[in-house]
Amino acid sequence: MTTGLFFLANFLFCLAYIVRDMAYLRAITILAALSTLPYFYFLESPLYSAIGWQLAFIVINAVNLTVLLMSRRPVSLDDDQRWLHQHTFRILSPREMLRVLRPARRQRCPAHVALIEQGQSLDKLILLLDGEAEVHAGGQHRATLRAGDFAGEMSFVTGKPASACVVTKSPVDYLAWQRRDLEALYHRDPRLKDAMQGVLGADMARKLTR
Structure with a gap:
């Protein structure tokens, strides 16, 4: 019986190396490690060191599996966030968008005020949520920015x-x-930097088309 469980465990380990989804890999690895415990315990001289290592592998994989499953839970977006996802951040997942939005600060600017001055060095990225702004260069009107558009992204x-x-x-x-x-x-998640560059590129392409 225990020998059969040992062979089953090794089969499961092989299966874990085949699957591509990390959640399945960790779940199968946990089952495989559990299947080895009776074999090591019921030997003529129980291998407690092997049991200890298998328990450590089980705990490590269980913790990581929990974190992975929690990261895959559906996220709830309010109406404004849903609109932003559809119009500006569509190449990001909703969870990624919420991570990007977290450090942003909502601000308000009255009408007929320079949001960005020509020649200004920008240390912030601006995304319009409501209202309109006009882009002027060399004394000429170049474009009109609307909700969902970035402002000054090239300079940033x-x-x-x-x-x-x-x-x-x-x-x-x-x-x-x-x-x-x-x-x-970006330091915590370098993938978000590439994703945001894609978002900004899509924004510029949309402006050129418009």
Whole structure:
């Protein structure tokens, strides 16, 4: 009986190496490790050291499996967050978007005020939530920014002074990320940096098309 469990455990270990989903891999590994315990215990001379190591593997995989499953739980978005996900952050998962939004601060700017000055070095990334703003360069109107559009993103990404000024056409609500907060977020999860570059690229392409 115990020998059969030992062979079953090794079969499960092999199966765990085949599956691609990390949750299944960890779950099968836990079952496999559990299956080895009777074999090691009921030997003529129980292998307590092997049992101890298997228990350690079980605990480590159980903790990581719990964390993984919790990270996959569906997230609840309010109406504003759902709109942002559909219009601006669609290439991110809802959970990733919430992580990006967490360090942002909501602010308000009255009408006919320069949100960004031409030649200004930006240390924050701006995303309009409500209202409109106009982009002016060389004294000429270049574009109109609306809810869901980023402002000054090229200057923020390149670190160069803003090539145009952005003036609010109406009262504007917007989100602002400080550079240091985004860098801290990217340090914790480098994948988010690539994802945000994709978001900004999609925003610029949308503006050019419009």
